[in-house]
Amino acid sequence: MIAASRRLICDISEEEKRRELKDIADVYGQNNFEEFMEDPKCSACGKPAEKRCSRCKLEWYCSRECQVAAWKDHKKLCDVMVAAQAEEAKSKAKENVEQTN
Ligand SMILES: [Zn+2]
Numbered sequence: 001m002i003a004a005s006r007r008l009i010c011d012i013s014e015e016e017k018r019r020e021l022k023d024i025a026d027v028y029g030q031n032n033f034e035e036f037m038e039d040p041k042c043s044a045c046g047k048p049a050e051k052r053c054s055r056c057k058l059e060w061y062c063s064r065e066c067q068v069a070a071w072k073d074h075k076k077l078c079d080v081m082v083a084a085q086a087e088e089a090k091s092k093a094k095e096n097v098e099q100t101n
């Protein structure tokens, strides 16, 4: 998907290029933003967290124990977030294909 976007950028005007870059930033910005967050907190106990839910990558945990303890409550939200992310990636990929044609 990234490679397709790069190829697309070569064929479009400066203004479109900026818009495209912004779209890419929007898609990847959420993940990047989390990387730069100073001190993520464990969503189970509130302590500084180092581990992230490997599915949705939106929930932070200080330990495997907290992740397991919180999973029962998080599972529902996690499924929704993963589905939403997959849906967004799919529609983005589709958009890029349509723009290329
Ligand atoms: Zn914790």
Ligand SMILES: [Zn+2]
Pocket: 053, 054, 055, 056, 057, 058, 059, 074, 077, 078, 079
């Ligand atoms: Zn999750």
